[in-house]
Amino acid sequence: MTTLEVKNLAASINGKQILKDVSFTMHGGEIHALMGPNGAGKSTLGYVLIGHPDYVVTHGSIKLDGVELVDKLPEERAKAGLFLAYQTPVAVQGVKLSTFLRMAYNQLHPDSKMKIQDFYDELKRNLNKVGLDETFMSRSVNEGFSGGERKRVEILQMMMLKPRFVILDEIDSGLDVDALKMVAEEIKKYFSDQVGFLIITHYQRILKNIEPGFVHILVDGKVVMEGGNDISLRIEEDGYDWIRGA
Amino acid sequence: MVVEYSREEELERLVHELKTVKTSDWEFHDKDNSVYSTGKGLNKKVVEEISEIKKEPDWMRRLRLKALEIFESKPVPTWGPDLSGIDWENTSYYNRPDERKTNNWDEVPDQIKDTFTKLGIPEMEQKYLAGSVAQYDSEGVYHNLKKVWEDKGVVFMDLDSAVQKYPDLVKDYYCRAVPASDNKFAALNGAVWSGGSFLYVPKGVQIDMPLQTYFRMNGESTGQFEHTIVVADEGSKVHYIEGCTAPRYEKNSLHSAIVEIYVKKNAKARYTSVQNWSKSVYNMPTKRSWVDENANMEWVGGSLGSKVTMLYPSSYLRGPRATASNLNISLAGPGTVKDTGAKAIHLAPYTQSKIVAKSISIEDGKAIYRGLLRVNKGATDAKSRVQCDALLINDESASLTFPHDEIYDPTATFSHEASVGRIGTEELTYLRSRGLTEDEASSMIVLGFLDDVMREIPMEFAVEMNRLIKLEMNKLGAVG
Ligand SMILES: Nc1ncnc2c1ncn2[C@@H]1O[C@H](COP(=O)(O)OP(=O)(O)O)[C@@H](O)[C@H]1O
Ligand SMILES: [Mg+2]
Numbered sequence: 001m002t003t004l005e006v007k008n009l010a011a012s013i014n015g016k017q018i019l020k021d022v023s024f025t026m027h028g029g030e031i032h033a034l035m036g037p038n039g040a041g042k043s044t045l046g047y048v049l050i051g052h053p054d055y056v057v058t059h060g061s062i063k064l065d066g067v068e069l070v071d072k073l074p075e076e077r078a079k080a081g082l083f084l085a086y087q088t089p090v091a092v093q094g095v096k097l098s099t100f101l102r103m104a105y106n107q108l109h110p111d112s113k114m115k116i117q118d119f120y121d122e123l124k125r126n127l128n129k130v131g132l133d134e135t136f137m138s139r140s141v142n143e144g145f146s147g148g149e150r151k152r153v154e155i156l157q158m159m160m161l162k163p164r165f166v167i168l169d170e171i172d173s174g175l176d177v178d179a180l181k182m183v184a185e186e187i188k189k190y191f192s193d194q195v196g197f198l199i200i201t202h203y204q205r206i207l208k209n210i211e212p213g214f215v216h217i218l219v220d221g222k223v224v225m226e227g228g229n230d231i232s233l234r235i236e237e238d239g240y241d242w243i244r245g246a
Numbered sequence: 247m248v249v250e251y252s253r254e255e256e257l258e259r260l261v262h263e264l265k266t267v268k269t270s271d272w273e274f275h276d277k278d279n280s281v282y283s284t285g286k287g288l289n290k291k292v293v294e295e296i297s298e299i300k301k302e303p304d305w306m307r308r309l310r311l312k313a314l315e316i317f318e319s320k321p322v323p324t325w326g327p328d329l330s331g332i333d334w335e336n337t338s339y340y341n342r343p344d345e346r347k348t349n350n351w352d353e354v355p356d357q358i359k360d361t362f363t364k365l366g367i368p369e370m371e372q373k374y375l376a377g378s379v380a381q382y383d384s385e386g387v388y389h390n391l392k393k394v395w396e397d398k399g400v401v402f403m404d405l406d407s408a409v410q411k412y413p414d415l416v417k418d419y420y421c422r423a424v425p426a427s428d429n430k431f432a433a434l435n436g437a438v439w440s441g442g443s444f445l446y447v448p449k450g451v452q453i454d455m456p457l458q459t460y461f462r463m464n465g466e467s468t469g470q471f472e473h474t475i476v477v478a479d480e481g482s483k484v485h486y487i488e489g490c491t492a493p494r495y496e497k498n499s500l501h502s503a504i505v506e507i508y509v510k511k512n513a514k515a516r517y518t519s520v521q522n523w524s525k526s527v528y529n530m531p532t533k534r535s536w537v538d539e540n541a542n543m544e545w546v547g548g549s550l551g552s553k554v555t556m557l558y559p560s561s562y563l564r565g566p567r568a569t570a571s572n573l574n575i576s577l578a579g580p581g582t583v584k585d586t587g588a589k590a591i592h593l594a595p596y597t598q599s600k601i602v603a604k605s606i607s608i609e610d611g612k613a614i615y616r617g618l619l620r621v622n623k624g625a626t627d628a629k630s631r632v633q634c635d636a637l638l639i640n641d642e643s644a645s646l647t648f649p650h651d652e653i654y655d656p657t658a659t660f661s662h663e664a665s666v667g668r669i670g671t672e673e674l675t676y677l678r679s680r681g682l683t684e685d686e687a688s689s690m691i692v693l694g695f696l697d698d699v700m701r702e703i704p705m706e707f708a709v710e711m712n713r714l715i716k717l718e719m720n721k722l723g724a725v726g
Pocket of ligand 1: 014039
């Protein structure tokens with residue numbers, strides 16, 4: 001079984017310490033939620049996990065199946081199976097979505113014998129599933145996409161690239177009720193005992209659609225509480241103050 | 247849709263190539279193959295020696311000496327990039343690789359042949375060229391023209407050979423469009439020129455395959471000063487391609503070429519060049535065309551590498567309805583200054599020009615667009631469009647635009663468009679987080695940026711550019 005183990009992780013950006021002490025362990029077949037108030041460092045954790053070069057790990061380790069990732073490049077971590085659906089996906093001018101996904105797929109699955117034609121057919125089917133039309137294939141990655149379209153494209157990328165550990169950062173923001181349902185449906189379909197999910201969210205909405213087995217609460221760069229989904233329900237009722245006070 | 251898949255496959259093939267081709271593939275150097283050099287420095291004696299070695303007619307010798315005077319009288323231009331790194335005294339201005347010139351690859355000396363084979367030249371000739379010339383340092387070592395074209399009166403050989411065989415024809419065109427007095431580097435070329443191609447296409451002859459010259463500069467601290475003349479006589483059609491590479495050295499080399507293109511009434515000429523100099527080359531060519539009535543000139547250029555490049559291909563639209571287009575792609579890698587652009591001079595009514603310049607700056611690379619649009623009084627109803635797009639990769643790279651307009655006829659219509667895009671860590675990290683390496687990510691971005699122009703240019707050029715850009719990006723990855 002695949003395991004992602006984060007231990008006493010601390011990280012800074014521009015000399016500012018954002019993450020102070022983060023530990024958790026995830027296995028394939030598990031859904032975890034990472035919750036916390038705005039500015040707690042949730043997105044930072046996502047970037048640190050995928051190896052964003054602006055962040056410096058000052059302490060701790062990130063192990064995937066026992067292999068240390070802290071010194072690995074973003075592309076190496078992607079190859080190891082990590083995937084972050086960005087809170088604010090980045091637009092890349094001039095790079096066609098279909099070309100980009102095809103190249104990325106080839107990098108991540110070098111042994112795959114999938115033919116180009118089959119890849120594009122699958123891409124079209126998946127676009128359909130997330131509620132986008134085929135014209136998105138030949139558009140530049142996220143350029144001129146609405147917030148909601150960008151979120152759908154993040155899920156599309158997950159479906160095409162087939163990662164083992166998926167971090168979803170505020171995936172519901174920008175999506176209306178119906179779109180959220182559609183996206184949540186695809187996330188659930190993708191879930192299996194080979195796949196681990198870390199759902200980052202500051203409120204409980206998405207967790208109604210995808211119920212986590214484990215909830216971690218991050219406040220001011222530290223995991224201050226862990227438990228089952230009952231914590232997230234309490235947060236919906238009472239916010240974070242009771243945890244801060246605790 | 248079918249077309250799109252094949253482009254995707256092409257890209258994939260290129261990416262595969264990128265991984266298998268060694269970064270240093272074209273930067274290899276041979277041992278010094280020159281059997282004769284005029285030594286370091288430039289003076290009257292050196293010029294006379296060059297002329298003597300070539301057994302030139304007296305008129306050419308006199309033109310050389312006159313050009314030397316002009317060269318000596320002109321200061322090094324200071325209005326553009328810093329040229330103080332040119333070591334005038336320690337440059338060898340003439341380096342001859344071998345006695346012979348041949349039209350048979352087998353007779354080219356082995357080491358030189360190996361070089362051209364590594365660069366894929368003989369293979370290209372067989373596949374899609376009507377003829378080719380290969381130049382090594384100062385001299386052409388090989389030229390060949392397919393017989394069908396020879397029979398139709400096409401002349402294609404190195405300029406030295408043409409001076410011997412067709413002196414009157416050469417005299418009619420030599421230094422007419424680009425006189426030695428034009429600028430210091432043109433004057434230098436006039437004094438010490440050696441090699442380059444002479445291509446004459448007779449009236450009405452339309453050549454459907456391109457002709458190519460490949461320039462290889464091998465020696466350290468040398469200069470390459472080829473002079474190329476292309477004449478497309480009335481109603482003819484021709485596509486001429488140039489490729490250049492040079493190995494990398496500690497000391498700087500100088501490349502200062504002249505290209506003159508004469509497009510006569512109703513003729514069509516296309517000049518494509520892919521320049522891939524190493525980081526030790528100052529690249530200072532002067533390229534100009536005269537475009538007559540109803541004729542069309544197309545410049546397509548890709549400029550990679552070099553330390554400093556100053557290049558502004560010019561079109562003089564001399565007859566009514568003459569048209570010209572410039573499409574230039576410049577890549578300014580780390581430590582490189584690309585000062586490039588185009589000039590369109592409208593001298594007659596109903597003339598049209600179109601200039602599209604795309605530049606990419608990486609790290610501290612600097613890409614400058616410098617252009618001139620002139621419409622003379624009486625050149626009524628002239629039209630011109632200039633588009634400059636810049637892409638900056640990394641946060642410290644820079645791009646500047648200096649368009650210059652001189653419009654003396656009120657009926658002219660013209661437009662300028664410019665755009666600047668910046669790609670930083672965020673974009674690269676996003677692509678990398680999906681599995682692309684940094685250089686794959688940046689070459690994707692660069693090729694994406696160039697996509698619209700890549701569709702307009704000849705396939706073989708697009709493929710070559712793709713390949714070179716990937717190599718360039720790959721090198722950066724290896725460095726950084
Ligand atoms: N580039 C940066 N430089 C300095 N501080 C930053 C930078 N990016 C984020 N931060 C700070 O880090 C903290 C955590 O941000 P983030 O991880 O986005 O929080 P969350 O996702 O939990 O809302 C915030 O206080 C934010 O202002
Ligand atoms: Mg966030």
